[in-house]
Amino acid sequence: MLFHVKMIVRLPPDMDPARADKLKADEKALAQRLMEEGKWRHLWRIAGEYANFSVFDVGSVQELHDTLTQLPLFPYMDIEVKAICRHPSSIRQDDR
Amino acid sequence: MLFHVKMIVRLPPDMDPARADKLKADEKALAQRLMEEGKWRHLWRIAGEYANFSVFDVGSVQELHDTLTQLPLFPYMDIEVKAICRHPSSIRQDDR
Amino acid sequence: MLFHVKMIVRLPPDMDPARADKLKADEKALAQRLMEEGKWRHLWRIAGEYANFSVFDVGSVQELHDTLTQLPLFPYMDIEVKAICRHPSSIRQDDR
Amino acid sequence: MLFHVKMIVRLPPDMDPARADKLKADEKALAQRLMEEGKWRHLWRIAGEYANFSVFDVGSVQELHDTLTQLPLFPYMDIEVKAICRHPSSIRQDDR
């Protein structure tokens, strides 16, 4: 089941750099693990913004919520979730 | 080069059904050709809306514009384009 | 799997009354069938508006989309879908 | 009498964790008491957001206001209240 997620990160500019770097490193590690597991299907950077478009492939809404809220940067993010499904014109087999 | 595009279709509800069907059929045919060519990489339906999220892979901004404006449904669409690129955390090789 | 849906109906005021009534009757019949099937769990009228809040219980995002788009009033509606899940404070067993 | 309430919680990310946990624990305790009393009828988590949709069943607008404003997290919440009532298509007897 696919969900389109837009994440805008708003880290306070005057945050302690070490702490910010730690948060980002943890975020990256978790994100890459989720991608390897196939849950985090797509992750693109929005040009010029500290934001991304992502597509998650999860088994339930609960799993999506748990996945997003455990992200280290979650407390600093504006998140917009849209449920998506296969478009009748799509030729891709796997865009459920 | 990737562009994230959100398309909201606003066909007048009282449009002549035959004309609407023709527009949709032409739109589908063109969309599928573009997908086969690899230009229209992703196309998902936004659940509950006559709208989609798409990702286009084109050689230039001009090509993106020409592609979108030749869509039969273009005159009836609100379109939002965001340039996207590879996220530093992405493990996918091909999400330029 | 639960989805919270807000529907705002914008029927043209000068629509042929007979046609409007037919649309509404068909909408009511389908809605009640979906409620009997347990798919359309909650349906409340928003006071003072031709709009409702609903909660749908469906097996997939695709099913949600198909359900909403087959509603007779769909072409005249602004629809906002939010995926919802069980709140950690909820005492209800069934609010997956 | 039913009210649909959307609550978005904006706890400062750098709040003292102990204090945040205390607030959340108190919030949960009060919420569950209100649910047991039947006042807080529905409480769903909005996927990906520190926010919820709720339905309150109260005897008056004053009671709704008092209930919401005594929530420990109230000072940190954006709240939108919509009065709701029985939809003519609803088959549920109790969705006054």
Add this chain to the structure above:
Amino acid sequence: MLFHVKMIVRLPPDMDPARADKLKADEKALAQRLMEEGKWRHLWRIAGEYANFSVFDVGSVQELHDTLTQLPLFPYMDIEVKAICRHPSSIRQDDR
């Protein structure tokens, strides 16, 4: 029980004048009856706009909804309803 209601009327400028006048006359007659019954407590014109602020005093949310939706101008109105109650600083006995 009090509700604050903002009504913005959007009559099509090219509506048949006779029909518009009939609608307005019916609206006025019903409004005044509701005011005499004490349901429509306050009705003020917003300067420079075809809009009003009103306060309704009704026994239930359902009654509010039925009252508003039976207004002849209802199909041409954007309506925003806010439940209101007695302010702790108010010296008026009757602003429940």
Add this chain to the structure above:
Amino acid sequence: MLFHVKMIVRLPPDMDPARADKLKADEKALAQRLMEEGKWRHLWRIAGEYANFSVFDVGSVQELHDTLTQLPLFPYMDIEVKAICRHPSSIRQDDR
């Protein structure tokens, strides 16, 4: 002359409680004096929000401005002012 005023109070949640209480007490005292003088005609609490709808009856725009800006909570408020006047359908003699 009547003005409809919406006030949203945004006191910082971490303000010193004593100071907040002093501000609120001063606000209440001044508000009640203005109500007794007939300037602050109506004051209703918007359910679920730290906000109110008010109607002021003043002799000039200047008086309205001076009245609002001397409120102790003024620096913490978002205020929207709308000039209102008698509605042609109103049966009240005094809703100038």
Add this chain to the structure above:
Amino acid sequence: MLFHVKMIVRLPPDMDPARADKLKADEKALAQRLMEEGKWRHLWRIAGEYANFSVFDVGSVQELHDTLTQLPLFPYMDIEVKAICRHPSSIRQDDR
């Protein structure tokens, strides 16, 4: 008493030209009479828009409303009214 008014005119582009010209001529005639009477103090065109900023000097809110609603273009206008008064830094004697 001064009111700042922003008027955006939305004449249907396909309106009968003769009718549009008549409306505009009547609007101009009335506007100029009101300016000669000193009620319509300032009238500026917003560059690039079929819109204006105006300042009205009237005796009451009712007079403002009557003045605006009798404008021939009123049915085709979005109007925003803001009550204004003398700024403490102003050196002009007459900007009540």
Add this chain to the structure above:
Amino acid sequence: MLFHVKMIVRLPPDMDPARADKLKADEKALAQRLMEEGKWRHLWRIAGEYANFSVFDVGSVQELHDTLTQLPLFPYMDIEVKAICRHPSSIRQDDR
């Protein structure tokens, strides 16, 4: 050349009062000098808001920008600039 400018001042409520007063005094002094020079033509207070509508009469866009950005309160202001010019219906000779 005329520019319509809306300025909303957002001084932090907990700013050191002496510093706030100094800023306001400097702002007033500069504003009055600019008014005497004829650059700051109109300055009205928006009732109920720490905001104003102004009209500037300057020789160039650069001069407008320099004038606004040297205002002591500039760092605390949201500013909206609209270029304005003579309205064809205006009877004033000098509203270039």
Add this chain to the structure above:
Amino acid sequence: MLFHVKMIVRLPPDMDPARADKLKADEKALAQRLMEEGKWRHLWRIAGEYANFSVFDVGSVQELHDTLTQLPLFPYMDIEVKAICRHPSSIRQDDR
């Protein structure tokens, strides 16, 4: 003197094609003449939208207004004008 202008064109999709083509041809001819005269300095198409960003170089606000309002597509356009001037970091001599 430079003005940044965003133009969004909203031609009715069901406009008579011949009339639409005539409007567009006239628009193009006038636009190119204005570019040759140096008034219309820059004109870029916004990818995916029937809209453009432009920079006009004119002698006065009046000239800007007259230029924009004589465009054949003006009645079908949403226009946003922003006065711009030389940026202190710009190395271009001519970006007054």
Add this chain to the structure above:
Amino acid sequence: MLFHVKMIVRLPPDMDPARADKLKADEKALAQRLMEEGKWRHLWRIAGEYANFSVFDVGSVQELHDTLTQLPLFPYMDIEVKAICRHPSSIRQDDR
């Protein structure tokens, strides 16, 4: 390849002046180098705002993103990016 970028700078007014000046100086130095390299084609100040409109000429979306995010003021900016291309009416050869 051209991108239109709007940058709004929101430096905290109470930032240490020396640090703010350093940031601005670094920003100016980098901006001017990018302009000399032809990447930062246009840079205009929006009158009355701490904001600019820019046009970037880059080889890829990635290059645009890297360029913008390395700007010293990036953490304090709201940035809106729009991909632009040659307008069919443009007479300029180089507005790809």
